[in-house]
Amino acid sequence: MATIAVSSVLDKLGISSTRKMFEKTGSPEQSLRKQSQIAAINILYNNNKSFRGPLGFPISDVIFEGQKAYRDYAGGQLYFTSDTPQGSEEVTVAQVRFVGFHCNEESDEWSGSDEPYFILSVAGANGSNTIRMGPYSKVNEGEHRFEAVNIISVGDMVTPPVVLGIVAMEQDQGSPEEAEAKVRKVFESIEEKFDAVAGELTGTDTGSHVLPEWSRDILLGWIPEGAAALFGMGDDEIEKTATVLFDNKADLKEWKAPAIIGKHGNNEYNLVLNAGRENEGDYQCFFKVDLFKVTVEIVPFAAS
Numbered sequence: 001m002a003t004i005a006v007s008s009v010l011d012k013l014g015i016s017s018t019r020k021m022f023e024k025t026g027s028p029e030q031s032l033r034k035q036s037q038i039a040a041i042n043i044l045y046n047n048n049k050s051f052r053g054p055l056g057f058p059i060s061d062v063i064f065e066g067q068k069a070y071r072d073y074a075g076g077q078l079y080f081t082s083d084t085p086q087g088s089e090e091v092t093v094a095q096v097r098f099v100g101f102h103c104n105e106e107s108d109e110w111s112g113s114d115e116p117y118f119i120l121s122v123a124g125a126n127g128s129n130t131i132r133m134g135p136y137s138k139v140n141e142g143e144h145r146f147e148a149v150n151i152i153s154v155g156d157m158v159t160p161p162v163v164l165g166i167v168a169m170e171q172d173q174g175s176p177e178e179a180e181a182k183v184r185k186v187f188e189s190i191e192e193k194f195d196a197v198a199g200e201l202t203g204t205d206t207g208s209h210v211l212p213e214w215s216r217d218i219l220l221g222w223i224p225e226g227a228a229a230l231f232g233m234g235d236d237e238i239e240k241t242a243t244v245l246f247d248n249k250a251d252l253k254e255w256k257a258p259a260i261i262g263k264h265g266n267n268e269y270n271l272v273l274n275a276g277r278e279n280e281g282d283y284q285c286f287f288k289v290d291l292f293k294v295t296v297e298i299v300p301f302a303a304s
């Protein structure tokens with residue numbers, strides 16, 4: 001029977017009473033064995049950097065099935081098979097690829113064509129990356145450009161859900177490098193904010209979303225910050241948008257990426273996002289978003 005020495009859990013929590021352990025788990029479970037298992041799973045989660053690590057946010061409470069106890073996370077699972085909790089060796093990570101754009105409408109400035117560029121960022125609870133595509137020269141209404149560039153790749157080990165941010169700009173006299181650096185900095189500050197709250201995570205909310213409300217605020221809060229950072233940059237801003245991907249608990253349980261919509265050039269896409277503003281141009285951006293399973297080493301329970 002999977003069980004755990006209560007004393008080892010109390011030791012690791014630095015407390016001496018089981019009543020305190022019950023308070024810490026916040027679970028209504030009455031069984032001391034089950035309470036110890038919940039506490040041990042939480043300890044193992046923290047050993048693995050809680051939501052800043054490969055497991056990401058919890059998508060279930062601790063579930064008891066016969067002698068088994070486990071908790072599902074966006075990235076993987078922590079469970080008991082013997083007397084110490086263990087982690088799944090495979091975790092789920094997200095990949096987001098930009099496959100190009102279509103110009104629905106040019107700006108109304110004097111030149112005969114536009115020079116759009118796209119600053120693309122992906123941020124999750126445990127990582128972020130920002131790239132810039134363009135400026136593309138001489139873009140006219142009705143034209144396509146084809147790309148196949150990952151914003152985050154499997155190797156970046158970013159656990160879903162993620163936020164995909166698009167800052168679409170049109171170059172005139174400004175510096176795309178500078179704009180990119182400013183957006184990158186805004187996204188790096190998201191990670192700093194996450195670091196500041198890591199370790200305070202308790203319990204789960206019960207909705208269908210994976211992202212707790214406070215994390216959603218942090219992940220989407222970059223839009224006003226980005227607006228301030230990019231103000232007066234010399235290039236025209238077309239639009240800033242943010243989309244949350246893989247935030248549905250059911251999708252992560254079934255490990256499901258969106259269905260393929262079609263091909264842009266030679267590359268499949270399963271996500272189309274629009275970026276446009278009246279008189280500044282209008283673009284459709286094409287993406288392929290995926291979930292992959294990768295092997296990871298879970299820091300063991302005994303490590304703390």
Ligand SMILES: [Ca+2]
Binds near residue numbers: 141
């Ligand atoms: Ca034109």
Ligand SMILES: [Ca+2]
Binds near residue numbers: 111113115
């Ligand atoms: Ca221009």
Ligand SMILES: [Ca+2]
Binds near residue numbers: 236
């Ligand atoms: Ca312009």
